[in-house]
Amino acid sequence: xxxxxxxxxxAAVVALAAAAxxxxxxxxxxxxTTAGLFILLTSGLNLIHGYIGRLSLGHTAFYGLGGYTAxxxxxKLGLGLLLTIPLAALTAAxxxxxxxxxTLRFRGAQFVLVTLAFAAILHLFANNLVDLTxxxxxxxxxxxxxxxxxxxxxxxxxxxxxxxWLVLALDVATVYVVWRIVxxxxxxxxxxxxxxxxxxxxxxxxxxRYSMLAFVFGAATAGVAGAVYAHYVSFVSPEIFxxxxxxxxxxxxxxxxxxxxxGPVIGSILVVVxxxxxxxxxxxxxxxxxxxxxxxTLLFPQGLAVLxxxxxxxxxxxxxxAGAAPPSAPEAAVGDAAQGGAARPGVPAREPGPAVPPAAxxxxxxxxxLDVEHLxxxxxxxxxxxxxxxxxxxxxxxxxIGPNGAGKTTTLNLVxxxxxxxxxxxxxxxxxxPRQTSPHQVAELGMIxxxxxxxxxxxxxxxxxxxxxxxxxxxxxxxxxxxxALLGLPDEGQARRALEILRQVGLERDPGExxxxxxxxxxxxxxxxxxxxxxxxLLVLDEPVAGMNMEETVRMMRLIRRLRESGITxxxxxxxxxxxxxxxxxIVVLDHGRxxxxxxxxxxxxxxxxxxxxxxxxAANAAA
Amino acid sequence: xxxxxxxxxxxxxxxxxxxxxxxxxxxxxxxxxIVNFAHGEFYMIGGVLCFYLVQTLHLNYFAALVLxxxxxxxxxxxxxxxxxxWLKDASIDSTIIVTIGLSVFIxxxxxxxxxxxxxxxxxxxxxxxxVVGGLTFTAIQIFVLAVTALVIVGFHVLxxxxxxGKAMRATFSEKxxxxxxxxxxxxxxxxxxxxxxxxxxxxxxxxxxxYLVYPSMGAIAVLKAFIIVIMGxxxxxxxxxxxxxxxxxxxxxxxxxxSSDYSEAIGFFIVIAVLxxxxxxxxxxxxxx
Numbered sequence: 001x002x003x004x005x006x007x008x009x010x011a012a013v014v015a016l017a018a019a020a021x022x023x024x025x026x027x028x029x030x031x032x033t034t035a036g037l038f039i040l041l042t043s044g045l046n047l048i049h050g051y052i053g054r055l056s057l058g059h060t061a062f063y064g065l066g067g068y069t070a071x072x073x074x075x076k077l078g079l080g081l082l083l084t085i086p087l088a089a090l091t092a093a094x095x096x097x098x099x100x101x102x103t104l105r106f107r108g109a110q111f112v113l114v115t116l117a118f119a120a121i122l123h124l125f126a127n128n129l130v131d132l133t134x135x136x137x138x139x140x141x142x143x144x145x146x147x148x149x150x151x152x153x154x155x156x157x158x159x160x161x162x163x164x165w166l167v168l169a170l171d172v173a174t175v176y177v178v179w180r181i182v183x184x185x186x187x188x189x190x191x192x193x194x195x196x197x198x199x200x201x202x203x204x205x206x207x208x209r210y211s212m213l214a215f216v217f218g219a220a221t222a223g224v225a226g227a228v229y230a231h232y233v234s235f236v237s238p239e240i241f242x243x244x245x246x247x248x249x250x251x252x253x254x255x256x257x258x259x260x261x262x263g264p265v266i267g268s269i270l271v272v273v274x275x276x277x278x279x280x281x282x283x284x285x286x287x288x289x290x291x292x293x294x295x296x297t298l299l300f301p302q303g304l305a306v307l308x309x310x311x312x313x314x315x316x317x318x319x320x321x322a323g324a325a326p327p328s329a330p331e332a333a334v335g336d337a338a339q340g341g342a343a344r345p346g347v348p349a350r351e352p353g354p355a356v357p358p359a360a361x362x363x364x365x366x367x368x369x370l371d372v373e374h375l376x377x378x379x380x381x382x383x384x385x386x387x388x389x390x391x392x393x394x395x396x397x398x399x400x401i402g403p404n405g406a407g408k409t410t411t412l413n414l415v416x417x418x419x420x421x422x423x424x425x426x427x428x429x430x431x432x433x434p435r436q437t438s439p440h441q442v443a444e445l446g447m448i449x450x451x452x453x454x455x456x457x458x459x460x461x462x463x464x465x466x467x468x469x470x471x472x473x474x475x476x477x478x479x480x481x482x483x484x485a486l487l488g489l490p491d492e493g494q495a496r497r498a499l500e501i502l503r504q505v506g507l508e509r510d511p512g513e514x515x516x517x518x519x520x521x522x523x524x525x526x527x528x529x530x531x532x533x534x535x536x537x538l539l540v541l542d543e544p545v546a547g548m549n550m551e552e553t554v555r556m557m558r559l560i561r562r563l564r565e566s567g568i569t570x571x572x573x574x575x576x577x578x579x580x581x582x583x584x585x586x587i588v589v590l591d592h593g594r595x596x597x598x599x600x601x602x603x604x605x606x607x608x609x610x611x612x613x614x615x616x617x618x619a620a621n622a623a624a
Numbered sequence: 625x626x627x628x629x630x631x632x633x634x635x636x637x638x639x640x641x642x643x644x645x646x647x648x649x650x651x652x653x654x655x656x657x658i659v660n661f662a663h664g665e666f667y668m669i670g671g672v673l674c675f676y677l678v679q680t681l682h683l684n685y686f687a688a689l690v691l692x693x694x695x696x697x698x699x700x701x702x703x704x705x706x707x708x709x710w711l712k713d714a715s716i717d718s719t720i721i722v723t724i725g726l727s728v729f730i731x732x733x734x735x736x737x738x739x740x741x742x743x744x745x746x747x748x749x750x751x752x753x754x755v756v757g758g759l760t761f762t763a764i765q766i767f768v769l770a771v772t773a774l775v776i777v778g779f780h781v782l783x784x785x786x787x788x789g790k791a792m793r794a795t796f797s798e799k800x801x802x803x804x805x806x807x808x809x810x811x812x813x814x815x816x817x818x819x820x821x822x823x824x825x826x827x828x829x830x831x832x833x834x835y836l837v838y839p840s841m842g843a844i845a846v847l848k849a850f851i852i853v854i855m856g857x858x859x860x861x862x863x864x865x866x867x868x869x870x871x872x873x874x875x876x877x878x879x880x881x882x883s884s885d886y887s888e889a890i891g892f893f894i895v896i897a898v899l900x901x902x903x904x905x906x907x908x909x910x911x912x913x
Binding site: 103 | 716886
């Protein structure tokens, strides 16, 4: 651990915060404790809203669940904080798991509504299940001993200061874990999901897993906040689920800056302190919150933390992830030494040097890498792909061509599992791909694709976007994920590898430049770079030069040729015949969803069926 | 048996107003790409204005009903011009946050003005129950059912048989193409918002005449409207009508046979079930008008 100015500053802030009970009267301590509880809520919400891009309005559901769990355990069983807090976290996490499973496949209105509905249902139950919850009167008499009310020696939590320290410790722990997550490959994966979930899946990021991780983490921290709150005020009522608390959390989170680690902290403290300072009537509070939501979203959606960051550190002005600089070199070196250079089980060994691997060991050029048999899919009554079979051999460039609407992109979507097929068999790299599989599982096998039309990781700097592509190569099992979230993973030269790949594809821009600022042609190159970072055995390119000018096309063509020379097998869909004929070893021609020809470029050029499909019957007769 | 028919009738009467509310929301989502969480506030404003126009200004009930809807539409026009037009190319989540902000603002300002106590709109219809074939209903219920049915049919005619309706449908299904053929999509968006707000206000004034009006009535109404819209399939107008009736009937049955405490919750359970098993909605294909 090095003493950078930033770290010294942070340590000073935490030390000062810890000393507050000696410096401030109890009244202020209470305000800070309240702010601290909101930091727990907003930090978790921020991971959900700011990183996986889901606006959850049901966060109070987990807060309330935590509160009621702790209150029930305390009043009915006499348990103390040390037991109720973890149990409340578990309850909330379990609820998060269930709710996440239902909702995380949605975004926008559906996601918002179901999360909102979940909180509303719990509110209703808390009001009506009087025997259990005390109904509208709530549960009072929640005690605050440490372990159990009968163990006199363990009754510590009596003073305001003790609660303040507890909340402070939980805040520091939560913010630390959030910081670890968002500054690791996990955060990269979450941002990729937020920006473009198809691209994320295509490079092997398990959308469900990382979305769930963020959602359950948010639920658990909210549960903890609810439990601490219940013990702190020794009372909990259905109001804990109310929408007005949700609005307050949302205001804090949006005002502070969504998608930054420090934003929720700033927003929570600011709103709580301002509310106290202004001593607003409760009835005026909500209209003002309404105005803030509208004004911030319309006028400065980036929020205060980012605005202030730009003012204070004009050079670090990259949005969303101002602090996302790669770990400093000395620290990385220490990390590697500690690792002893030993190969970890489950992590593929990485050779230094060229970022693009040669064809996988043991397999020879010319073996069948991808075998597609009788592939069929029906959309309603339309047979979009009808009994198509073809092979891709190792080291080849195979092109799928055909007139518009021939089913080329649909075929790619079927092969890469973005659409489930109705019939047919796909064998990739010796392994059978089941009919119901997700794109990231196919990517995991080494088949990486790009898209014809894509949004891309627009708000991400280009070097970081390429580093996101490395995800698959990091061997992130649950063990490594936990390590990344709690301790951080040693740097494995991702930043350096990303720069190498950028150089390799010939994208000569400032690595800190945002993807959104690239030209169209550059964005397509970047997309190939991201795919390359995922170390494809088979690279699937969907119209890589569509819409490109002459110069860009030539550049892409050279790149594809170089990639093939380096041993990557390529499956290509393309309209540009010069490129297809110049690069392909083998061509498959589709028309109306059927394969009408296949062969070498020369064979295809003289095939009457192909000429007819492209130019009509007359042309075919003339050629014959 | 009679009890079942009775609940069915009650459900259809409430459900027809729900349908009105949900159709407006569907239009606004389909044409403006705004997930309008402020929709419920127009429902509330319709009811509250109608109450004040009758109670304080002693207007004739029917005139008050019309005027309340017109005023709500005027407010809709102002909001659309001043704030929502900024959201033209915004992300869906931004539209949600802005309209939630508007909703919180409108609801709480109304609360400051009228207080939390529910009021009842005086109507010229008596409370004497009418009994036909064992079914009991009141004159106001029949009036509400008739007006909502009329408005929904009228709206259908507008959409299918007028030039404006054609332009709206075109904008709904393919905005850029609509602009290319010369449709002023901004104007269509404005008209849509005003019409949608008017439908919500009418629903609020009508249901408010059967039940009560109060500042937070819009908050639960907008949730129901969204439940219906998702149930019927986002952007499906016939789905919204069918979903509205279905939700009304389901609520009627739950409050009739289970407990009125949980009648509000049935919609939430329905929507979760729909999203789990038929996420594109219960009725028809996606994006139908």
